Amino acid sequence: MTTAEQPPAPRKKTGRRPGGADTRRTVLEAARAEFAARGYEKASMRAIGRAAGVDAALLHHYFGSKDRLFMAALEFPVQPKAAVAQLLEGDRAVVGERVAEFVLTLWEQPGVLDRLMALVRAAATTEQVARLMREFVQEELVARIAAELQVEQPELRAELMFSQIVGLAMARYVIGVEPLASATRAELVPLLAPTFQGYLGGA
Amino acid sequence: MTTAEQPPAPRKKTGRRPGGADTRRTVLEAARAEFAARGYEKASMRAIGRAAGVDAALLHHYFGSKDRLFMAALEFPVQPKAAVAQLLEGDRAVVGERVAEFVLTLWEQPGVLDRLMALVRAAATTEQVARLMREFVQEELVARIAAELQVEQPELRAELMFSQIVGLAMARYVIGVEPLASATRAELVPLLAPTFQGYLGGA
DNA sequence: GAGTGAATTCATCATGTGATGAGTTTCTCG
DNA sequence: CGAGAAACTCATCACATGATGAATTCACTC
Numbered sequence: 001m002t003t004a005e006q007p008p009a010p011r012k013k014t015g016r017r018p019g020g021a022d023t024r025r026t027v028l029e030a031a032r033a034e035f036a037a038r039g040y041e042k043a044s045m046r047a048i049g050r051a052a053g054v055d056a057a058l059l060h061h062y063f064g065s066k067d068r069l070f071m072a073a074l075e076f077p078v079q080p081k082a083a084v085a086q087l088l089e090g091d092r093a094v095v096g097e098r099v100a101e102f103v104l105t106l107w108e109q110p111g112v113l114d115r116l117m118a119l120v121r122a123a124a125t126t127e128q129v130a131r132l133m134r135e136f137v138q139e140e141l142v143a144r145i146a147a148e149l150q151v152e153q154p155e156l157r158a159e160l161m162f163s164q165i166v167g168l169a170m171a172r173y174v175i176g177v178e179p180l181a182s183a184t185r186a187e188l189v190p191l192l193a194p195t196f197q198g199y200l201g202g203a
Numbered sequence: 204m205t206t207a208e209q210p211p212a213p214r215k216k217t218g219r220r221p222g223g224a225d226t227r228r229t230v231l232e233a234a235r236a237e238f239a240a241r242g243y244e245k246a247s248m249r250a251i252g253r254a255a256g257v258d259a260a261l262l263h264h265y266f267g268s269k270d271r272l273f274m275a276a277l278e279f280p281v282q283p284k285a286a287v288a289q290l291l292e293g294d295r296a297v298v299g300e301r302v303a304e305f306v307l308t309l310w311e312q313p314g315v316l317d318r319l320m321a322l323v324r325a326a327a328t329t330e331q332v333a334r335l336m337r338e339f340v341q342e343e344l345v346a347r348i349a350a351e352l353q354v355e356q357p358e359l360r361a362e363l364m365f366s367q368i369v370g371l372a373m374a375r376y377v378i379g380v381e382p383l384a385s386a387t388r389a390e391l392v393p394l395l396a397p398t399f400q401g402y403l404g405g406a
Numbered sequence: 407g408a409g410t411g412a413a414t415t416c417a418t419c420a421t422g423t424g425a426t427g428a429g430t431t432t433c434t435c436g
Numbered sequence: 437c438g439a440g441a442a443a444c445t446c447a448t449c450a451c452a453t454g455a456t457g458a459a460t461t462c463a464c465t466c
Binding site for chain 2: 038039041042120121123124125130133134137138142153155156157159160162163164165166167168170171172174175176177178179180183187188191192194195198199
């Protein structure tokens with residue numbers, strides 16, 4: 001009985017793997033998914049490793065620490081400067097609609113939702129991430145937007161718009177309240193547009 | 204040297220304390236503060252105990268588990284049925300303003316902010332709490348509100364209002380973006396009122 | 407005043423975590 | 437081909453966590 005060791009067991013082997021698999025990308029995708037689904041604290045290096053089919057120590061080899069893995073997994077695919085500029089140019093009477101359309105379309109892009117949720121979940125619990133987000137909002141969004149608005153309290157208005165966007169993400173994806181969670185972009189844009197339009201100063 | 208035991212050291216003693224201190228309430232307040240500040244996962248029983256001046260085992264004695272402590276700490280001081288009814292009666296042309304005023308005033312009540320933050324932070328990370336919130340929103344809020352609205356897609360509109368409220372809490376208290384975080388109720392109500400009014404169907 | 411039960415702490419367990427360092431295998435470049 | 441670097445795993449550490457059970461002290465009732 002002691003000599004019964006058949007081949008069926010897919011043995012774990014130490015050392016470098018054959019074939020140039022893009023392990024780094026695999027790991028980043030697994031991390032993104034895990035952070036998105038469970039939040040920063042609950043997502044464990046071990047679980048991420050398991051999801052990527054890799055030992056947890058490899059994550060440290062690549063990224064050094066959980067913090068840095070998180071940062072690497074988050075890298076955002078949008079140039080805020082360009083996006084803001086593009087949204088603000090054009091007919092100001094329909095800027096609210098442009099914003100609504102832009103945000104909802106952005107969230108439909110592959111990989112974006114994972115990043116968004118990871119960010120929101122982490123910001124809710126980790127002061128460090130909240131600070132990062134605060135600085136980003138203030139410097140990249142509010143400052144640029146407020147400079148272009150011809151209304152009283154432009155910062156406050158820009159931030160209220162931001163708050164509606166965050167709230168939408170929470171209600172729709174984190175809390176998942178129906179029918180909001182399943183509503184289509186076409187259904188939501190006409191309802192959100194007036195809100196954004198109002199904040200940005202148009203009647 | 205072995206007999207040197209002076210009074211300065213505030214000895215920890217085992218056994219029941221003298222004087223009928225309301226330890227349970229103290230613990231609940233400490234728990235609320237801790238859950239609000241750090242979120243469910245990061246708030247440890249030990250830290251809560253320390254903040255309440257009590258051994259962590261006592262929390263288990265009183266509440267059985269961390270889950271149940273959390274639930275006990277959260278008990279909400281608002282009758283949703285009554286609140287919704289009160290907000291919806293009266294002049295529908297200014298219902299948006301009533302809602303804005305109500306929410307911002309509620310958050311100023313002592314103890315409410317702690318509960319709100321604890322809830323939001325936990326909902327963001329713990330699926331169980333998210334589900335609780337989802338059910339609450341759907342059954343207690345959306346159902347009641349939608350029944351009273353004379354517009355298309357009343358549920359969607361009620362939930363968008365909810366999303367703006369959640370987003371406001373996130374932006375203001377969790378992320379803490381300025382000047383939103385420090386804005387007064389008087390500054391915010393006129394900006395929020397049209398949004399709520401729009402969602403609830405008034406022009 | 408004795409005795410029951412609640413309030414409270416202490417010591418301890420099992421578990422999961424992020425991190426580290428050493429060892430093994432493959433790739434790449436001369 | 438041979439050497440060094442990169443990719444990868446294993447074993448392990450130190451630590452924090454939630455939970456449990458026994459032990460001690462006080463309050464309250466008969």
